[in-house]
């Protein structure tokens with residue numbers, strides 16, 4: 305029998321980025337025993353990489369900003385597919401979450417009169433991103449960790465134990481969620497009972513018993529070859545949720561950030577913050593043209609400057625000028641760059657130029673964008689105060705994710721909650737920059753509250769079946785055994801590289817039916833080959849083994865993305881179909897839901913034990929509440945909605 309370390313808590317938070325930490329703080333503040341598990345070092349979560357800032361309509365730089373304007377911008381950015389309730393809660397609550405961070409010690413950049421400064425970002429009508437230079441995520445995590453330490457000190461003062469109600473398990477990967485064993489009568493069948501994982505350093509197994517789990521595991525970028533994402537982003541939370549019986553939504557919507565580094569190859573994909581354009585940087589093609597003026601789409605006509613003069617004046621006078629099209633939403637800019645390169649107007653290494661050198665004094669660039677300056681200087685030997693950067697699209701963010709109740713973060717599995725990038729709905733088909741840091745604060749808190757309410761309402765504590773724990777251990781150990789049929793073993797690194805190429809080349813920024821069908825075939829082959837993956841060595845810190853386990857999740861999520869993208873026969877936000885190039889109002893109110901495929905009448909999961917197959921089905925998005933619909937002009941909604949849907953608008957005809 306395998307040796308397993310065991311822990312019992314009330315709320316288990318998986319992930320120590322902004323969403324996980326904020327959820328854990330909330331659960332602990334409700335007095336519950338809370339644990340945070342993360343596969344990275346504590347303090348090294350992906351959130352640390354966030355550069356530009358956190359969007360919140362505080363109105364510090366332009367007093368005309370309000371939650372209504374932020375809500376409208378977010379819905380427009382997502383092409384009206386967003387969960388409007390999430391967008392509403394987000395716009396209303398983001399300012400409180402930023403002010404709260406300040407009371408916990410965050411040191412934001414200031415306006416000349418001493419308020420939290422806010423910067424411009426694509427798709428935001430007013431300067432809205434609270435920031436700390438271009439290291440906002442670092443300050444956010446530092447502050448949340450400081451809050452956690454303060455809570456642990458309070459627990460120590462009360463109980464003599466720092467970890468009495470808040471404990472961190474760092475460098476520990478969860479490989480499976482555990483649900484209630486119906487035979488014990490200990491809680492609703494299928495309800496969450498905890499999680500199973502392993503310590504990355506020793507390989508020892510660990511089981512957490514918990515009646516509530518909050519998934520806050522971030523995104524999926526490591527399934528793509530060119531990405532701004534860190535090594536942690538292997539879609540674990542999305543796959544864990546699917547295997548536990550929850551659904552995903554909107555998985556076809558993957559954001560390709562327009563400005564990743566394109567050179568040298570070793571750093572291809574690393575992000576160049578949108579703050580460069582927010583602070584005055586402009587995109588140019590090989591002929592020196594500011595090409596974005598030619599790419600303002602019909603739905604945004606009239607909202608962006610038409611001449612370079614007007615665009616440049618806008619940086620100093622936003623009341624009398626329209627914003628530069630360099631700051632169109634990310635999906636539009638990424639597609640424009642793609643077209644420029646494809647039509648032969650790209651830069652030397654296959655991107656376009658981003659020029660801030662000719663627009664701001666060198667010392668101002670270094671002051672505002674210190675990380676960008678060092679990133680290019682050290683990694684590419686480019687001085688961004690003297691010459692233009694070469695940039696191109698990079699896989700950056702997944703709008704889709706775990707299907708949650710907007711108010712509580714609850715999934716359809718009792719006791720399972722999700723928040724942050726691993727949850728779906730909030731951003732619709734395209735996320736506005738800065739809306740993720742605010743999303744994870746708003747919905748991290750709400751998921752923590754939701755989990756606490758769930759635990760407090762329970763009659764009994766769900767208990768996992770021993771067989772399920774043994775099965776999770778056997779699954780984790782499988783890559784150490786050679787294939788049972790005597791066939792040659794597969795290398796996890798080779799499989800990962802093939803998966804990344806498949807997703808990048810066939811399910812990337814521009815998609816077609818033929819390519820996605822080919823992608824699904826290849827993913828099917830990779831799924832079969834994963835059964836034969838063999839790793840060498842022992843369980844002590846063994847990156848090949850870790851990758852073999854992560855591949856299960858990446859393959860499941862890859863199939864969810866490709867199947868959803870194949871099903872949505874239109875182009876919207878982060879999903880561009882070459883064979884269906886326009887927005888289709890009939891698709892605006894339909895979301896695509898992914899769940900594990902059930903192939904028999906009893907509804908049992910099909911026997912694909914390593915990587916369960918998924919199915920994708922359309923569902924209706926709940927129509928927007930009338931008072932929110934009334935915040936938009938009818939003229940604008942007509943570009944997205946069908947006529948019958950607009951009868952609910954005060955200006956609509958019955």
Ligand code: FAD
Pocket residue numbers: 318319320321322323324341342343344348349350351352353354355356357358359440441476477478479520521522523532533534536540541575700701723724725726737738739740741742744
């Ligand atoms: P993360 O911060 O990624 O945390 C995920 C956590 O889950 C980690 O602790 C990880 O170790 C853990 N984890 C994952 N799987 C497991 C597992 N199986 N077991 C245990 N633990 C697990 N957004 C903005 O709003 N503004 C910006 O300026 C901005 N800049 C960005 C810059 C870059 C370079 C990138 C890549 C993204 C940027 N974003 C920005 C997006 C934003 O940073 C992310 O969407 C956000 O930080 C996600 O936070 P999270 O809490 O959901 O997840």
